[in-house]
Amino acid sequence: MLFVASDxxxxxxxxxxHNGEVIDSFDGPERAAIIETAxxxxxxxxxxxxxxxxxxxxxxxxxxxYLELLATAWDRWVADGHEAPAAMSFAWPAxxxxxxxxxxxxxxxxxxxxGSDCSLVAGTWRAVRASAACxxxxxxxxxxxxxxxxxxxxxxxxxxxxxGQFGGYCFVNNAVVAAQRLLDRGHQRVGIVDVDYHHGNGxxxxxxxxxxxxxxxxxxxxxxxxxWFSGYADxxxxxxxxxxxxxxxxxxxxxxxxxxxALADVLLFLSDAxxxxxxxxxxxxxxxxxxxxxxxxTTLDFTKVANELSLLDLPTVIVQEGGYADxxxxxxxxxxxxxxxxxNALS
Numbered sequence: 001m002l003f004v005a006s007d008x009x010x011x012x013x014x015x016x017x018h019n020g021e022v023i024d025s026f027d028g029p030e031r032a033a034i035i036e037t038a039x040x041x042x043x044x045x046x047x048x049x050x051x052x053x054x055x056x057x058x059x060x061x062x063x064x065x066y067l068e069l070l071a072t073a074w075d076r077w078v079a080d081g082h083e084a085p086a087a088m089s090f091a092w093p094a095x096x097x098x099x100x101x102x103x104x105x106x107x108x109x110x111x112x113x114x115g116s117d118c119s120l121v122a123g124t125w126r127a128v129r130a131s132a133a134c135x136x137x138x139x140x141x142x143x144x145x146x147x148x149x150x151x152x153x154x155x156x157x158x159x160x161x162x163x164g165q166f167g168g169y170c171f172v173n174n175a176v177v178a179a180q181r182l183l184d185r186g187h188q189r190v191g192i193v194d195v196d197y198h199h200g201n202g203x204x205x206x207x208x209x210x211x212x213x214x215x216x217x218x219x220x221x222x223x224x225x226x227x228w229f230s231g232y233a234d235x236x237x238x239x240x241x242x243x244x245x246x247x248x249x250x251x252x253x254x255x256x257x258x259x260x261x262a263l264a265d266v267l268l269f270l271s272d273a274x275x276x277x278x279x280x281x282x283x284x285x286x287x288x289x290x291x292x293x294x295x296x297x298t299t300l301d302f303t304k305v306a307n308e309l310s311l312l313d314l315p316t317v318i319v320q321e322g323g324y325a326d327x328x329x330x331x332x333x334x335x336x337x338x339x340x341x342x343x344n345a346l347s
Contacts, residue, residue, distance in 0.1 A: 001337055002046045003151035004137045005036055008130035011123025012156065014169070015086040017116035025117070026292060026324045027169040032155040035320065038330025039153075039337070050133035051140065057184070058132055061176050061206065063164040065101070069112050070128060070171060073120045076105045086119035114167040114227070124156075128171045131156045135174035138317045139181035142277070148341040149316040152178065157321045159200035159281050160227060168198065168227060169322075175281045176206050178317045179213050182277045189214065191275040191314070193266060195305060196283025196321045197293035199231030199247065203281065209239040214273045216266045218259065220294065221249035244273070252294045259286065259295055263308055270312055278314040284323035284332040292324050299328060299335045306339025316340070 009032060014025035039045050058067060077087040089110035093099050101111050109120075131154040138152035158175055160168030179190040192207065194200035194217040207213040222231040237245035246269045248262040270278070284302060285293040297305075309316070318340070323329045 001044070001149060001151060001340060001342065002048065002141055002145065002147055003039060003153055004048055004050050004134040004141070005032075005153040006050050006130040006134055009123070009127035009155045011121070012127035013121060013123070014119045015088070016119065025119075025169065027155070027157070029155070030326075031324070031329065032153060032320070034326065034330045035333045036153060038334045042334055045337075048137075048141075050130060050137040053129045053133040054136055057136055057177060057181060058172065061163065061173060061180055062161075066112050066164040069108055070120070070166075071125050073105065073109065074122050074124065077120070080105055086121050088116065088119040089113060112165050114165050118166050118169060118171070124171070127156055131158070131174055132172045132177050135178040135317070135319055136181040138319070139178045139185065142315050142317055143182065143185040147315070149318060151318040151320070151337060153320050155320065158319065159194055159196055159203050159283075159321055160198070161202040162205040165202075170202060173202050173206055174319045175200070175203055175279050176213070178279045178319055179207075182279070182317070183212060187277045188212070189273065189275050190277045190279060191216065191270050191273060192279045192281060193217070193270065193309065194219070194281035194283070194321075195263075195286065196281055197285040197290065197295060198226050198283070198322065199249070200281055201227045201230045204230060204235065204245060204247075207241065208235070208237050208245050209241045211240045211244050214244045214270065214275060216246040216248070216269055218248045218250065218262045218266060220252055220254075223249075224252045250295070254294075255296050256298070256301060259297060260304070260308075263305065267308060267311065275312070275314055278309070278312060278316045280309060280316060280318045281321045282318050282333070282336060283321035284329060284336070285325075287323065287325050287328055287332055289328065290323065290325045292322070299331050302332050302336040303339035306336045310339065310341050
């Protein structure tokens with residue numbers, strides 16, 4: 001399989017507030033390195049660098065003032081005299097009719113984020129750009145080459161990034177970037193399926209009003225788990241996107257049988273949507289030993305997940321998302337890719 005990877009994320013080392021403590025982020029550079037090492041060890045993958053980022057594409061997915069903040073925040077942080085090694089806010093306003101975007105950097109960091117699990121450092125913008133470039137390059141190669149599936153080893157991840165806010169380790173929504181690129185390259189209707197443990201609140205927020213992108217997510221119920229405020233089953237889309245959004249929330253500790261039952265519902269929904277391409281937000285934090293998840297999937301189950309998604313018979317971009325079990329992370333991603341179709345396998 002072809003996969004797109006970049007090392008431009010190595011200086012993106014965040015701090016986060018987790019359970020009341022400031023810690024090194026669970027999303028460190030080693031996370032992507034472990035996955036890449038596992039894929040290289042298989043010897044049956046072609047690895048390429050991403051093309052230069054299409055900034056116009058990025059601007060069609062995210063707000064201009066938000067992207068400007070991401071690009072300039074670290075330099076502003078240093079210029080303002082802050083000595084902390086990571087830039088973050090301490091206030092997150094309720095968005096109301098009277099709420100206004102402030103001029104101050106700390107206020108803007110609060111305006112453009114929704115939690116304390118994300119911070120910006122000197123290498124953040126470089127990592128964010130490379131991550132998005134991996135996604136759109138994978139979409140380009142899927143269209144241009146004789147491929148049924150292309151993998152974007154993106155870091156930073158993306159499903160929690162909205163059009164104008166970061167959180168959940170996510171700054172740019174790589175899955176939507178890939179979907180938009182596929183539409184720009186001639187596809188008519190693209191599905192995004194999110195199998196990460198946590199709801200893809202950012203993906204839903206960006207796409208829920210659209211009918212050309214269909215979104216489905218299996219995740220821990222927001223009544224119990226991050227990101228808490230969206231992901232319920234009655235959220236089915238708005239405006240032109242009514243009926244184009246499916247959430248299948250599961251209770252904390254759901255077993256493998258319950259998870260695959262949810263996948264069956266998702267497959268039926270996507271089959272009925274009449275798609276001509278698919279983007280998979282591949283989170284492997286559904287693994288039974290993941291420190292940030294409570295589901296029970298095994299490494300072999302990830303191959304089965306890919307096999308089931310392959311039944312949709314769609315050209316597919318796979319975008320790397322969550323997964324924090326160090327010892328098994330690379331094996332879990334490799335197991336998923338082993339179940340994906342090879343060139344012409346479904347032709």
